Amino acid sequence: MTIAFAVIGGTGLTEIEGLEVIHREVVHTPYGEPSGPITHGMIAGKRVVFLARHGYASNIPPHRVNYRANLWALKSLGVEKVVAVAAVGGITPLMEPTRLVIPDQIVDYTYGRAHTFFEDGLEHVTHIDFSWPYCVEVRDALLNAAQCAGVNVVAHGTYAATQGPRLETAAEIRRLERDGCDLVGMTAMPEASLARELGLCYATCAVVANWAAGKCDEEISMAEIHDNLTVGMAQARALLRGLVC
Structure with a gap:
């Protein structure tokens, strides 16, 4: 049976209800x-595969995730479509905590990560077109699934991918906002570009866990992030079920 899609679960999503x-x-x-x-599993008669990005014990920090191994493993199983779920911070006004966002652009601020399959033993230098980093087909499927599930989402946004695992300073967030970023997270890259190199149709469902640094008067707390993710990931699970409705 053909795999309908693969889900890469981020912080707060280590299984699919x-x-x-x-x-x-x-x-x-x-x-x-x-x-x-x-x-490997089934939802509504469709075959789905799932991988927890940070491990099933949530103990792999974002800069130590083996993104190449994760994507290569999915490709080797015959996966063609990937939905990546990611916890993020909100920068611009629409990106409030517990909100689901289907981003359409990325700005990469990461460093030192193994970010390409095209480096050794090449017959020629290989470039990929990354103008539009997310697959239109999977983005549309996520937006349709949200409507099917009755989940409100923001349909566009630019994801700033930072190194982590620390959260950003307020000054860094001001810089990201000047750069045109709406969301900040730590796992969009190189995951998205590696998927493109492998020919995988990949898109992200971002769950806003907190206001980014300097965007509210209070300090960011892990308890607040946990509470917001509990609400946001419940919506993400409903959206994922909507993919097979």
């Missing part, structure tokens, strides 16, 4: 080990 688990598979890759076994 309603997924009838068939089996879990350990996949070894030329780029090392993925974040964990791949979970």
Whole structure:
């Protein structure tokens, strides 16, 4: 049976509600080990695979995720479409906590990460077109799924990918806003560009966990992030179920 889509779960999403688990598979890759076994399952009669980006114990920080191994493992299983769920901070007014956003652009501020498959033993230098980093087909599917599930989403936004694992300073957030960014997170890159290199149709459902630094009067607390993610990830799960409605 063809895999309908793969889900990469971010912070707060280590399983999919309603997924009838068939089996879990350990996949070894030329780029090392993925974040964990791949979970195979069924939702509404459709085959889905799931991988927790930060590990099923949520113990892999964003700068240490083996993005190449994760994407290569999914590709090797025959996956063609990937939905990435990510917890983010909100910068611009629409990006309030618990909001779901389907971003359409990325600005990459990460460094030192293994960010390409095209580096050794090449017959020629390889470039990819990354003008529009997210797959239109999967973005449209997410937007339709949100409507099907009755979940309100913001349909556009620019995701600033920072290094982490620390949160940003208020001055850094002001810079990101001047650069045109609406959201800030730590996992969009190189995940999105590696997916493009492998020919995977990839898009993100971002869950706003908190206002970014300097965007509210209070300090950012982990308790606040946890509470907001509890609400936001419940909506994300409903959206994912909507993908097969």
